[in-house]
Amino acid sequence: MQRITIAIDDDLAAALDAYIDGTGAASRSEAIRDLMRRGLSARPEAPVEAPCFGIVSYTIDQSVRTLATRVPQGRLDRHDQAVASLSVPLDHTTSVDVTVMRGPAGDVSAYAERLFLERGVMHGTLNLIPVAHDTHVHAHEDGAAGTHTHLRVRSGF
Incomplete structure (x- = not known):
């Protein structure tokens, strides 16, 4: 597993924390991984x-x-x-x-x-x-x- 550092604004951090509270994610890292997987899988695939x-x-x-x-x-x-x-x-x-x-x-x-x-x-x-x-x-x-x-x-x- 790789460690990365990101900077996000206060509103986005609050939204991430609300997502964690709503889903029961164990940490911000777990929540971000979940959101990234969902976001990447939702990208349109086409030749x-x-x-x-x-x-x-x-x-x-x-x-x-x-x-x-x-x-x-x-x-x-x-x-x-x-x-x-x-x-x-x-x-x-x-x-x-x-x-x-x-x-x-x-x-x-x-x-x-x-x-x-x-x-x-x-x-x-x-x-x-x-x-x-x-x-x-x-x-x-x-x-x-x-x-x-x-x-x-x-x-x-």
Whole structure:
């Protein structure tokens, strides 16, 4: 077993202690190991090249230095993958943001994981929606028949 040291803020420490009281964990170490196992097992698993849409949701502390400009710039840097974004103010400094991304699961997951590690970003969640690209030949309205691609949502990767 390895020994590591972590620093957490007072609110998170209080939440950890409440978790310990509620679950009967013997120590903070035991509780953290349990939470880490759960968190790691809840991460979406998908082949890195699998096409998908990702819904990335998180809260952001807009007062953290340059974070309010870095997050939108990160989306602009991925303009070919960022489909839509919504930011809802919660109070004077915090917003909940939702971004819809598309692309290979590995790229979408990497974007979300980097974002979640930013100081000032909390409550990050990533949901992956597997899709397939189906090619069809048909006409719309009075137009000539043509070949184009439709996305089809799949039940799993």
